[in-house]
Amino acid sequence: MDEFEFIDWIRQQPSIKSDVVGVGPGDDCAVLRIDREQVLVTTDQCADGVHFLLPQCGAEAAGYKVMARNLSDIAAMAGLPMAAVATVMLPHGMADKDVQDIYRGLRRSADAFGCPLVGGDVGSWDGRLLLTVTLLGRPAVGKPILRSGAKIGDAICVTGTLGGSLPSGKHLHFTPRISEAADLAGRVELHAMIDISDGLAADLGHICRESGLGAEIVAENIPLSTAAEEAEDPLAAALSDGEDYELLFTLPPEQAELLIKEQPLAPGIAYIGQIVARPEMKLRIGGKLQPMEPRGYRHRA
């Protein structure tokens, strides 16, 4: 079973009815209603050998990455982080400095967004380093932006550049787009948003599926990173490498035109396509429209 099949199965199981749950499993964060406030909750883990290679990147970068991945999921809902807790499973015999470096990395990432690290749990085992962070947040403006809110005719936009996050090292050193998402939420009418962790094609697939719609992307409008340009197939790198941690969002096309003209965000914004009624994803290369598979990284049991 791969991760998405498992999540689909979970979503089919009977759940406890509760007034507290606004949004359950299947988005970047859950949304809880607590005292009329909306609280975002997300959790993400990073394992040595899967999400990072400890001997190559070091413990500080591993700590940074796991916190930043969680912050990116809060950004995906146009949220601001409130507090984090972290769980670490240390391999037996890890050096004291490395243990402290994990904490330093967690803090470097969280401190950049004024997010306090308020607790967690420490264990040790015969396995490799495993880090887990849980983050609470709140909507930056009004309500959280879900994957399911895309509308027919919406423009599809993306921040920054895509592809090659492994060779470029971006997957370890990215800046979560918290401030960019908050800026967008205050500036335009965001309909749907997600952070690109699995890859543009796969994550756009999540928006389409949750919104019950399709998409048409114009290949030449996809912003390629330098690392993607150096890849054997730059377009494939931008579509499916993943771990870009950029924002993918939909909004009314006239507002997207204005964003493109004004370019209010430092990483840049590209207008790459539109949401369509037919629930399929298509890619326009040259004049030709071809199917776009929602391919990307999948964890598999």
Ligand SMILES: [Mg+2]
């Ligand atoms: Mg996400």
